[in-house]
Every structure is written in structure tokens, then in C-alpha cells.
Amino acid sequence: MEWNFDPFSNNSFNHYGNNPINASHSAGGIIQRTQSPKVWGGTTLGVVYQDGVMLAADTLGSWGQLARYRKEERLYPVGNFTAIAYAGDMSDFQYTKHMLDSLMIKEYYINDDHVLSTPHVYEYLSRVMYHRRTKMDPLWNTFIVGGYNNGERFLGYVDLLGTTYQSSAISTGLGAYYAQPILRKAVEGREGLLTEAEAIELLNSCMRVLFYRDCKVINSIQRAKVTAAGVEITEPYSVSSEWGFGEGVRGFGSQKQ
Amino acid sequence: METELGLKPGEIGLGTTLVAVGFDGGVIIGADSRTSMGGAYVVNRVTDKLTYVSDRIYCCRSGSAADTQAVANLVTYYLQLYAIQHGEEPPVRVAAALFQELCYKNKEMLSAGIICAGWDKYAGGSVYGIPIGGSLHKLPYATAGSGSTYLYGYLDTAFRPNMTKEETIELVKTAIALAIGRDGSSGGCIRLAVITEDGVERHFIPGDQVPVLGI
Numbered sequence: 001m002e003w004n005f006d007p008f009s010n011n012s013f014n015h016y017g018n019n020p021i022n023a024s025h026s027a028g029g030i031i032q033r034t035q036s037p038k039v040w041g042g043t044t045l046g047v048v049y050q051d052g053v054m055l056a057a058d059t060l061g062s063w064g065q066l067a068r069y070r071k072e073e074r075l076y077p078v079g080n081f082t083a084i085a086y087a088g089d090m091s092d093f094q095y096t097k098h099m100l101d102s103l104m105i106k107e108y109y110i111n112d113d114h115v116l117s118t119p120h121v122y123e124y125l126s127r128v129m130y131h132r133r134t135k136m137d138p139l140w141n142t143f144i145v146g147g148y149n150n151g152e153r154f155l156g157y158v159d160l161l162g163t164t165y166q167s168s169a170i171s172t173g174l175g176a177y178y179a180q181p182i183l184r185k186a187v188e189g190r191e192g193l194l195t196e197a198e199a200i201e202l203l204n205s206c207m208r209v210l211f212y213r214d215c216k217v218i219n220s221i222q223r224a225k226v227t228a229a230g231v232e233i234t235e236p237y238s239v240s241s242e243w244g245f246g247e248g249v250r251g252f253g254s255q256k257q
Numbered sequence: 258m259e260t261e262l263g264l265k266p267g268e269i270g271l272g273t274t275l276v277a278v279g280f281d282g283g284v285i286i287g288a289d290s291r292t293s294m295g296g297a298y299v300v301n302r303v304t305d306k307l308t309y310v311s312d313r314i315y316c317c318r319s320g321s322a323a324d325t326q327a328v329a330n331l332v333t334y335y336l337q338l339y340a341i342q343h344g345e346e347p348p349v350r351v352a353a354a355l356f357q358e359l360c361y362k363n364k365e366m367l368s369a370g371i372i373c374a375g376w377d378k379y380a381g382g383s384v385y386g387i388p389i390g391g392s393l394h395k396l397p398y399a400t401a402g403s404g405s406t407y408l409y410g411y412l413d414t415a416f417r418p419n420m421t422k423e424e425t426i427e428l429v430k431t432a433i434a435l436a437i438g439r440d441g442s443s444g445g446c447i448r449l450a451v452i453t454e455d456g457v458e459r460h461f462i463p464g465d466q467v468p469v470l471g472i
Contacts, residue, residue: 034365035364035365035390037390038388038389038390038392039388039390039392061392061394063388066406066409068388069394069396072394089390089392090390090392091361091364091390091391091392091393093392094357094361094392094393095361
């Protein structure tokens, strides 16, 4: 795991092996079409529960280590029965939002009473992501796509490489390390049984862990739930956190004062 | 600092401090006046970084001088076309969307950090940030450029919504002065523009009258 989380110098963010900042030094000054991500959305979580699916993310757009934009919505509805949560570059997410809105409108204007359901939206997005990856010009994002259509729950992952998978509990970024084990323990084997209150408590406690342990998570989070009633996204809210035990801590070893 | 802004060797940069703050009745934008090259030489010490794009919409430019001038010229052109086609002044959100389109679609080739702010009859005063990368952020206040790092703490404490024009002028002026004091790539004079329904009122604080704050 790369401990250098600076997206500008960390090679695990430089999958394509070149950085346009150095383009003028590369062969003939030709600019390669990959990117460095700039405004960065961090970890996102998604779980399947009794009534549908639930997604969570904080509301931060980071600029390197700077918490630059602190009230950004990282959850977005696509039609009435799908929601996406994004991580990665914010400008590419804004482009994706526009692209998916256009898609839903164009499908609507065919006027045949068919509405793209979550698996369709997911497939479309995955194809776009893989296509851009093949052109060496990715949408630098990791998406969680969740939805509820005619009794069927859907939760899927797609990223900048076009990698896809579906699972009953998904987390991205550092959440994949901190939150995924907690989510799995609570969800796997009990997919249809988790109540809404349990799902909320689960996501809140995972976001709390991430707020404690991830430098690029702030205590301002949103949840989206997708059920038979449609997509509902909460206003940003904070979770409680425990700090009192720190008052008695002294030094780092044997210091008592 | 240059590499961070993506400047090519020898390219002229606007290492800069930009601030835009909405208030009750419009927006106030402010900038320093230094254009630098190589992090050492001051190419222009009286630059005007507050760039007209339409009668009630200005942009503040940081990053590459050439890139931001080219983008601003294009947006000015498109807004002129908009005004003719629609028979009215363009709203600020249209100008901001145009900036986004250009900055996002050409993201690998540009180093442009832009704040677009102004007044229109639909939304009153609006401030939009378009950082490098081409994302769009509508904000109550924005800061950009190399000097902006020194201002997050100040603006987070000093800003209040719906301040008066005079209070906001003081806020912007103090912010730029603070950043000039600490950022080598920012300096010279402070330029302000107050944009309201009634027009654009320019203010100029010469370099020798910029407040020297702190130790």
C-alpha cells in the first residue's frame, strides 16, 4: 500500500506511467492524453439492505492535502431508481453526471415507456470507462452504482481502468482497508435481513472510523438510499466522535508528566 | 511552485493571489499585480489580473499568463455572441460554464486557475471557482493562486454572509495584503473591482500603500 497519498507524485495514481506536467520533456513535446487528477473525492461506501441499497460518502473535494471544497455532493441520482457515489477526480465526475443526465433524457425522448434500470446504467458507465481507458484518456474515477428495480437490489463497482464487480458491500479508497471488513461482517450472509436502522448505523460507524484514520475525510457526510420509493439523498450531517480518552495521554513512552 | 502550476520552463506565470467575495448586492473581486517568470524575475509589477469578460462579469486569472489570456478572450467572444443572440446581458453562470467547458476539455494542455464572478439580474452576485482540472464550484467566496494557501484560515474566520460593501472591501483588501506579505509570487499593488447592478467600480491601492500586516 502506497503511504504517499499525494496524487501528484504517487505512482499508484499514475497507472498510465506518464504525467502531463512532464509532457514538454517527453518525445517531441507530444502531450499524452492521460491526466493527473486534481480536485479529489475520497472514500465511498455502499451496502445492500432489506429495503434496497444505501450509499455513503463525505462531502470533501481535496486539493492534494488541502481540504479545499468542503461542501461538495458526492452522491448523485440517475433517474428514479439508481444512485452513484464517486471517488476520484471531481471534474471527470461532473462530466459523468452530465453524460448520464443526457443519457436518461435521450432514452426518455424515445418515448417507449422504457426507463434504463440500474444494471443498464451500470453497463453503460462501465463501457464508457473501459473505452476511455483503452484510449489512454481515462475518467479518473471510482464509482459505486446502486439501485433498486422491481424488487431487485443492485450494487456494483466500476473504476478508471474499467474494472467491474458486484458485491453486497463495496468500499473505495482507504475505505477498502478500514471499512470493508466491518461492512462484510455485518452484511454478508444477511443481505435481505439488514434493517434500515442497522444499515444507517453501519455506514455511520464506518465513516467514523474513516474520519478518525483517513487524513482526507471530514466529518460531514451524506447518505443515499434507493428503495421502491425512489432515491433519497440526505443533507450533509456529522457523526459523533470520541476523544475524551486522549486527555489523559502523556508523552510517548514512560513520561508521566 | 512552477511545476505545481504546470508551467513549462521559461513560461510566464501569474503566481498570484486572487480573492472574490459575494456580498449583499454583488461581488467584490481582488488581486495582486505581480507577473513572474522562473520564480525569480518580475515581468510585470502592475499587471491587471481582473479581466473583463462582459459588462457585469469579470474573471480573475492565475496559472499560465498565456493560457488564461487565451481562455478569457474566447469566453469574452462567446459572451458577446450570447448577448446578441439573447438580447440581454449573459448571466454569470453562463460565463462560468463556458470557462469550465474550455478548461475541462483542454485540461492536459492548460494551466489555468480561474475565478469567475459578477452580477446578473437572475442570481444577483455570484462567485464561481474553476481550478486546474476544469471542475466548477459555486461558492460564497473563493480564493486562488499561489497566495491563496495563506488565506484559507483568514477567510474562514473573517467571512460572514451578507456583509456590507465597505466590510467586504476591507475583507478582500486585507486578504490580498496578507498573501502579498507571505507569498513571493504575489506582490505589487492591490486591484479591486466592485461589481453590482449599477456597474463596476475599480479600486487601486498602490504598492507603497499596501498594508504591512503581522511581524
